[in-house]
Amino acid sequence: MKKGVDNMCPVFNESSQSNAPLTDRIFDLLQDSIIKGDIPAGSKISEPELAKTYGVSRGTLREALSRLEERHLVVRSPNHGVRVVSLSYEELIETYQIREVLGGLGSRLAARNMTDEEIAGLRALLYEHEKSIEEDQGLSYYQKEGEFDFHYLVLRGSRNKKLLDILDGGLYQLIRMYRYQVSTTSSRPSHALKEHHRIVDAIEERDEELADYLMCRHIRTARISVEERHRNMKAENDNNG
């Protein structure tokens, strides 16, 4: 499963090594469970119960929860406990707005700083994705996570660590969560791939401005698609209600 792309991109679960501190592993596990919906969005968390589930002490778990809270994946109200965020449409759009300009910046910097080898690797990834789309097998993986692999490589190429921190450590999560929840199989994956190729073209030609512009537009397209889907769902609800 996951084909050759497996382990290519350490974006998620950075510290799941079995020798890493327990708290870190719990943090990763929890984050994954929240994003994938194993722990339902909006549900309340019982610290003793969760601690028993993962087989760790409450203090250890609370440390992980503190970090999750800092990442806005859970919300804690004093004396009332912790509950998983319930992603709102507005928040999702806000996230896309930010991702748009940051993605643009990342792409621009990537055009400036990426090595030729890295660019080749990026292109290779896209061919992987193409194959994945043709076969039904990898399709679901590509649409759920594959796109992040691409964006991750670009971000790495930007040489701006803070940028990667922000996007990988807090911003992507919401979007991934959304994808898992509404299982949004982007209607035209091949179209997205074409856009990816164009972005790599621009990076390859060291055309910073174009790379910036194309990435912005690419993400804006995704946002608009979400907005459309939302309008449709709302209209449908209004009809049924």
Added chain:
Amino acid sequence: MKKGVDNMCPVFNESSQSNAPLTDRIFDLLQDSIIKGDIPAGSKISEPELAKTYGVSRGTLREALSRLEERHLVVRSPNHGVRVVSLSYEELIETYQIREVLGGLGSRLAARNMTDEEIAGLRALLYEHEKSIEEDQGLSYYQKEGEFDFHYLVLRGSRNKKLLDILDGGLYQLIRMYRYQVSTTSSRPSHALKEHHRIVDAIEERDEELADYLMCRHIRTARISVEERHRNMKAENDNNG
């Protein structure tokens, strides 16, 4: 001290209420100490010692440290302890690059979403700052924190909570830290104020594109000033060494 601007802007130390959970208060205290340099950058932290200093248990303090780590204000290496970040020049520039596009986005959204009352408040703040600059008293405060009050109000006006989260919860800190450390009394505070006024002009006229552009340029100016200062310091060091 701090004149009338006191308590005007709750950007920092949000949860220092005396009834807030102990962990949160420790978190705020620690963050402030780190930013202001009371706990020197790069210094190693002894958990038992710090816990005794603040009069809390180690578990409580560790929770705060976990959040500080998520915010990249401290770095933890397993079994080797926690040490305060030592801000590097590169990281600072990276931060400015991001702040540039995010500030632009915030300003653009502020032009779209701010109410007339909010805009009036923004203008009032600038007049406060003008007065502060004329009197020597408030000068140091303005140059250290006043500018953040301005940017904070704009961000609030953008109606994009995530944007505020990112900038206030992680990005501004580095820059504030830098200001305290090199006590960079921006050479031309009145010039910065003029730029602020122009930005408010654009917001007032609901000129999104101009607001975006001016804010970007304003932050870019700050970045370039930092870069220049850095070049000068380096040149001086090279001469003396």
Added chain:
DNA sequence: TATAATGAATGTGTCGACACTTTTTGGTTG
């Protein structure tokens, strides 16, 4: 005298326990 081995001291990782607060339950009363 420099270096390597060894034991003490300090520090981190993790856990279990207790006090106080909120929620739930179940009985009581109008």
Added chain:
DNA sequence: CAACCAAAAAGTGTCGACACATTCATTATA
């Protein structure tokens, strides 16, 4: 039967303790 109050159950906030890892000081050795 509904509304209300009280006791119990569950949960959160905070603390202290112990095992293991790391660092430091000391001593023994080449």
